[in-house]
Amino acid sequence: MTRFRAxxxxxxxxxxxxxQGQAVSHALGELGFGGVGEVRVGRAVELLLDAASADAARxxxxxxxxxxxxxxxxxxxxxxxxxxxx
Amino acid sequence: MTRFRAxxxxxxxxxxxxxQGQAVSHALGELGFGGVGEVRVGRAVELLLDAASADAARxxxxxxxxxxxxxxxxxxxxxxxxxxxx
Numbered sequence: 001m002t003r004f005r006a007x008x009x010x011x012x013x014x015x016x017x018x019x020q021g022q023a024v025s026h027a028l029g030e031l032g033f034g035g036v037g038e039v040r041v042g043r044a045v046e047l048l049l050d051a052a053s054a055d056a057a058r059x060x061x062x063x064x065x066x067x068x069x070x071x072x073x074x075x076x077x078x079x080x081x082x083x084x085x086x
Numbered sequence: 087m088t089r090f091r092a093x094x095x096x097x098x099x100x101x102x103x104x105x106q107g108q109a110v111s112h113a114l115g116e117l118g119f120g121g122v123g124e125v126r127v128g129r130a131v132e133l134l135l136d137a138a139s140a141d142a143a144r145x146x147x148x149x150x151x152x153x154x155x156x157x158x159x160x161x162x163x164x165x166x167x168x169x170x171x172x
Contacts, residue, residue, distance in 0.1 A: 001121065009095075009130045024131065027154055033146065035087065035136030044095045044130040045110065050121030060119065067117055068110065 001050040003085040004057035010070045010077045011042035045069055048085055058082045087136040089171040090143035096156045096163045097128035131155055134171055144168045 012018045018040050025039040047064070051057035061079055070077040098104045104126050111125040133150070137143035147165055156163040 003123065011130060011132065021131075024154065025133070028133075028150055031153055033135070033150060036150075037089065037134035037136070039131065039133040042130040042132075044097060044128040045107075045125065046097065046128075047111070047114075047125040048123035049119070050123070064114055064119060064122075068113055 001052060002057075003048055003050055004054065004082050005085040006047050006049060006057060006061040006082045007080040008045040008047075008061065008065055008069055008077055009042060009080055010045065010065070010075050011040055013074055013076055014040075016074050042075070043069075054082055054084075087138060088143075089134055089136055090140065090168050091171040092133050092135060092143060092147040092168045093166040094131040094133075094147065094151055094155055094163055095128060095166055096131065096151070096161050097126055099160055099162055100126075102160050128161070129155075140168055140170070 020041040021039040024041060025036055028036045049057055049060055051060055058079065061082060065077040065079065106127040107125040110127060111122055114122045135143055135146055137146055144165065147168060151163045151165065
């Protein structure tokens with residue numbers, strides 16, 4: 001077994017209202033940042049897991065997204081990377 | 087001015103306790119995922135901004151991280167990408 005580090009990004013679907021993102025967009029404007037459009041705020045998850053191979057780690061991480069990390073009704077997820085942990 | 091999409095990842099510092107990550111790690115174990123180690127949960131921010139160039143957009147996004155998106159005491163941020171918005 002090798003220890004891998006997996007990185008997941010979970011974002012609200014574009015069809016879903018994102019009040020946190022709207023608040024950030026508004027606050028950036030108040031701070032003087034011009035030209036800021038839509039902002040969306042999701043979760044970034046980093047996890048360490050043991051697996052026999054990078055492919056197995058990737059498969060496990062995708063299962064974790066399906067079963068816990070992302071809300072299938074409102075969110076999309078991207079598995080951004082799986083690499084051996086240092 | 088061109089519209090750019092910037093992607094930021096904001097994570098709790100490794101020296102900071104991350105109760106949300108601990109809860110996710112525990113829940114993954116309860117779901118039957120063996121070999122899950124440390125989990126850390128941060129924020130993923132995607133924003134659209136107008137700028138004269140990709141370099142200017144990158145500089146603006148870094149300023150936004152410094153001034154609003156990340157807590158300088160407890161969090162680290164990474165500007166993961168700046169690209170022209172489709």
